[in-house]
Amino acid sequence: MSAVNERRERERAHRHQLIITAARELAEAEGWEAVTTRRLAERVEYSQPVLYSHFTGKDAIVSAVAIDGFSELAAHLRRARQAAPEQGQTLRAVCRAYLNFAVERPALYQAMFVLHTDLKFASAETPPPLRAAFDEFVSCFRPDSQRRELFAEVTWSALHGMAVLSDSGRILPDGQEERLDFLVTQIADSGASRDD
Structure with a gap:
């Protein structure tokens, strides 16, 4: 060139x-x-x-913003996972970091998860930044678990629900810690988490 x-x-x-x-x-x-x-x-x-x-239009711009957001989210979750204060806190740290990200960057979070985009999740065409963010959740679960991706999906889904419902005022934000504790305890009690 x-x-x-x-x-x-x-x-x-x-x-x-x-x-x-x-x-x-x-x-x-x-x-x-x-x-x-x-x-x-x-x-x-x-x-x-x-x-x-x-x-090609606004949807394509939103998709590009979302991809940038997933790169940021992956780095944010990785830092939280690596800085977990002790064994038994990894999943909680990543979950809390996810919820904080949604609160601190609401427009970015909307682009990533709420607005229409052409981004493909859970497919061979999934952009690497999306997979990297998801892999941070997967890393919280035991490597020998055949269902670690399922546990990661359920955790992410629950957190997304908490973030969107809290942002829209459908659930009170001051109950977020209790909901987070419940989610992490249920997952850990299933024996899936690396933290158990």
């Missing part, structure tokens, strides 16, 4: 990331309803056709 082509590719990658960052910032400030191609074009100072040369 020539130096000119390499420079063009770097500029394209930079524009691509600039659009993703602008969409995320706008969503965090004003909600996803405010994220339109017109507003993004104004914000990044490119024309709408330039935006469409990177993304």
Whole structure:
């Protein structure tokens, strides 16, 4: 590849990331309803056709934001798992980190789990950042367990329900620790967790 082509590719990658960052910032400030191609074009100072040369529309932008979010979530969960204070706390630390992530980054969490995207979960086409985040849950369960992915799915599903219901006011946020304790205890009592 020539130096000119390499420079063009770097500029394209930079524009691509600039659009993703602008969409995320706008969503965090004003909600996803405010994220339109017109507003993004104004914000990044490119024309709408330039935006469409990177993304086919809003769903594609949301998907790109979600992938960035899964990379962040995977790193966040990994740090929590590795910093677990003692044996017996790994699953709890990862679960708490997940719930904190959802509360601290609500617009990002919506892009990852609530809004429509074309991202494929649990398939051969699952993007690596999604799998990396899921694998942090899988790592909390005994390697010799044939059902460790099932336990990870159930844990993630329960946490997602807690996060969404709490965010929407359908369950009270001040009961979150008790719900978390219950979930972790039930999973640990099943003998699936590395923490038992």
